[in-house]
Amino acid sequence: MPGVRLAARLALADAAAEARLALATLSGIAAVLAPLIVLFGLKAGVIDSLREALVQNPRAREIVNQTNRTFDAAFFARLAARPDVAFIVPRTRSLAASGAFARSADSLSAFRGELLATAAGDPLLAGRPPPVGRAAALSATLAERLGVGEGATIRLRVDRIVEGRRETLALDLAVAAVLPREVFARDAAFVPLPLLLLIEDFQEGTIALPVAEIDAPPDPARLYAGFRLHARRLEDVVVLDRVLRAEGIEVVSQAEEVAGLLALDRSLGLLFVALAALGGAGYSVSLGVTMQASVERKRRALALLRLMGMPARGLLAFPLTQAVALASAAAVFAGAIALGVAAVINRLGVAVGEGPIARITPEHLAIAAVLTVLGAVLASLFAAARAAAIEPAEGLRDA
Amino acid sequence: MSVLALEGVRRTLVSGAARFMLEVPSLVLGAGQGLALIGPSGAGKSTTLDLAALALAPDRAERLVVAGVDAAALWARGAHDALAALRARAIGYVLQTGGLLPFLTVADNIALPQRLARRRDRRRIVDLAERLGIAAELGKWPAALSVGQRQRAAIARALAHRPAVVIADEPTSALHPELASGVFTMLVAACAEDGAALLVATHDADEARRAGLELRRVVPIPGEARSIVEAEPLPCPA
Numbered sequence: 001m002p003g004v005r006l007a008a009r010l011a012l013a014d015a016a017a018e019a020r021l022a023l024a025t026l027s028g029i030a031a032v033l034a035p036l037i038v039l040f041g042l043k044a045g046v047i048d049s050l051r052e053a054l055v056q057n058p059r060a061r062e063i064v065n066q067t068n069r070t071f072d073a074a075f076f077a078r079l080a081a082r083p084d085v086a087f088i089v090p091r092t093r094s095l096a097a098s099g100a101f102a103r104s105a106d107s108l109s110a111f112r113g114e115l116l117a118t119a120a121g122d123p124l125l126a127g128r129p130p131p132v133g134r135a136a137a138l139s140a141t142l143a144e145r146l147g148v149g150e151g152a153t154i155r156l157r158v159d160r161i162v163e164g165r166r167e168t169l170a171l172d173l174a175v176a177a178v179l180p181r182e183v184f185a186r187d188a189a190f191v192p193l194p195l196l197l198l199i200e201d202f203q204e205g206t207i208a209l210p211v212a213e214i215d216a217p218p219d220p221a222r223l224y225a226g227f228r229l230h231a232r233r234l235e236d237v238v239v240l241d242r243v244l245r246a247e248g249i250e251v252v253s254q255a256e257e258v259a260g261l262l263a264l265d266r267s268l269g270l271l272f273v274a275l276a277a278l279g280g281a282g283y284s285v286s287l288g289v290t291m292q293a294s295v296e297r298k299r300r301a302l303a304l305l306r307l308m309g310m311p312a313r314g315l316l317a318f319p320l321t322q323a324v325a326l327a328s329a330a331a332v333f334a335g336a337i338a339l340g341v342a343a344v345i346n347r348l349g350v351a352v353g354e355g356p357i358a359r360i361t362p363e364h365l366a367i368a369a370v371l372t373v374l375g376a377v378l379a380s381l382f383a384a385a386r387a388a389a390i391e392p393a394e395g396l397r398d399a
Numbered sequence: 400m401s402v403l404a405l406e407g408v409r410r411t412l413v414s415g416a417a418r419f420m421l422e423v424p425s426l427v428l429g430a431g432q433g434l435a436l437i438g439p440s441g442a443g444k445s446t447t448l449d450l451a452a453l454a455l456a457p458d459r460a461e462r463l464v465v466a467g468v469d470a471a472a473l474w475a476r477g478a479h480d481a482l483a484a485l486r487a488r489a490i491g492y493v494l495q496t497g498g499l500l501p502f503l504t505v506a507d508n509i510a511l512p513q514r515l516a517r518r519r520d521r522r523r524i525v526d527l528a529e530r531l532g533i534a535a536e537l538g539k540w541p542a543a544l545s546v547g548q549r550q551r552a553a554i555a556r557a558l559a560h561r562p563a564v565v566i567a568d569e570p571t572s573a574l575h576p577e578l579a580s581g582v583f584t585m586l587v588a589a590c591a592e593d594g595a596a597l598l599v600a601t602h603d604a605d606e607a608r609r610a611g612l613e614l615r616r617v618v619p620i621p622g623e624a625r626s627i628v629e630a631e632p633l634p635c636p637a
Contacts (some may be wrong), residue, residue: 017502309487
């Protein structure tokens with residue numbers, strides 16, 4: 001398309017010759033675009049910070065039942081099969097779920113801690129291997145109190161009163177892992193389900209001492225007092241919370257916080273779209289008018305080009321090329337301004353959770369640039385059509 | 400062999416309630432031949448030029464041939480880009496005030512028809528500029544040139560792509576009379592030298608005659624909104 005290439009070159013030469021006017025037009029586009037990019041960066045920063053704070057903490061996706069009930073294996077199988085459930089594990093009755101931990105068998109000081117079941121895939125393990133057999137993953141606080149780390153062996157003691165006599169079950173547990181601090185704030189040990197069941201059975205007096213060396217797998221007919229469930233995504237927490245409550249199960253979750261965040265995300269998104277649409281539409285109209293005025297001003301030159309044999313598509317390309325060039329330059333300009341403003345905002349020290357409050361990614365910039373150029377093309381289509389319709393005879397007249 | 404032929408060409412212009420019809424019974428130019436259209440303002444000189452320049456569609460044309468191409472057929476088909484291509488290849492234009500594009504240098508302005516005709520020839524630009532005495536102005540912007548220099552640059556541009564026909568609409572009317580006759584002579588000489596047919600509209604019959612052009616009158620018919628381009632040249636006064 002030699003006509004188009006030549007027209008594009010002429011259009012650029014024209015814009016360069018009227019550099020001041022081009023700069024003004026470009027600044028106009030950038031003046032609308034830069035605040036929008038900053039605004040979007042702020043929305044992304046605020047929402048992402050809040051979301052990450054929630055997402056990074058697997059406990060945000062945790063749902064546990066409140067009062068002791070009886071749940072059978074079918075209940076667990078049914079929930080585990082749901083696509084929105086990432087992990088589910090039984091809990092024993094809350095009274096039974098604790099023991100005394102000591103640094104070693106002959107240590108005098110002991111600390112009470114909760115006992116919770118865990119298994120492979122538990123988000124609370126945060127990628128650490130699950131404890132197997134006589135082993136436990138300790139919460140950060142309990143590991144600190146005991147002064148032990150991964151690989152140590154600790155002593156767990158659980159008491160029961162049988163016929164007025166105190167009996168103690170003492171077990172040596174290998175520390176398979178220490179959980180990150182933010183995952184679990186209380187003193188707790190996460191153990192394999194068979195081990196937890198052994199302790200529960202001991203406390204209820206259904207088994208006698210000494211216990212077997214190897215814990216048997218759980219009886220399929222066994223009933224559990226509760227569960228600990230982790231939703232796959234943050235959004236799923238809200239749904240699962242509702243589903244479980246609908247089944248008459250009282251649960252504790254962060255559904256409200258999550259729902260609040262999602263609502264905030266939606267509201268901010270809507271606000272942003274509204275602002276972007278208003279700003280973008282306003283500017284598109286303005287750019288369209290500018291381009292049309294430019295075509296009218298250059299009518300004489302365009303008619304002359306037509307007379308000299310420029311094909312119609314070349315005339316079409318003239319304003320389009322200018323619009324694309326101006327919009328592209330404006331997008332680069334606006335991107336630079338927005339990044340600068342975002343850097344200043346992030347230095348103000350206003351924090352919402354983790355991370356910078358204004359977050360502008362290369363993707364945001366690319367999308368902004370593409371939308372701006374598309375908008376500019378659309379805005380100048382009318383001007384281009386007018387240019388293409390200019391009669392060659394106009395070029396011969398000087399009036 | 401003719402390079403420009405209008406025979407039995409007619410065009411009616413409508414402006415509001417006013418109608419005006421122009422008839423060109425026969426206007427034929429051979430290579431290197433020069434012809435000046437003369438007549439009062441509003442007689443139809445410009446309309447005749449528009450028709451010859453392929454800038455205005457005829458209502459009727461028995462024959463409209465430019466550089467061997469049947470332009471009447473192209474108009475009839477509405478082949479506007481084919482007409483544009485023919486204009487680009489075969490016709491050079493000189494306007495009243497030059498019509499140089501302000502955003503291109505003089506050299507780029509002269510190169511423009513070469514680009515449109517896809518006939519790049521850098522040496523010809525320099526050659527034309529030397530012949531027309533504007534070699535030193537090639538790198539300048541049109542705004543930096545005098546009116547006379549601009550008009551000479553426009554002549555160079557009209558000839559840059561070796562067109563068969565050059566069309567000039569009052570090419571010297573914007574110039575000082577002293578300057579005008581020099582530029583007019585230059586235009587006629589340059590076309591003759593390159594073998595291009597020259598069709599020029601002018602209000603100054605004497606100047607055209609002095610430059611050696613054949614004169615053709617555009618005559619309004621009294622009482623009718625109609626003009627005719629005479630088929631015979633105006634005889635030289637004795």
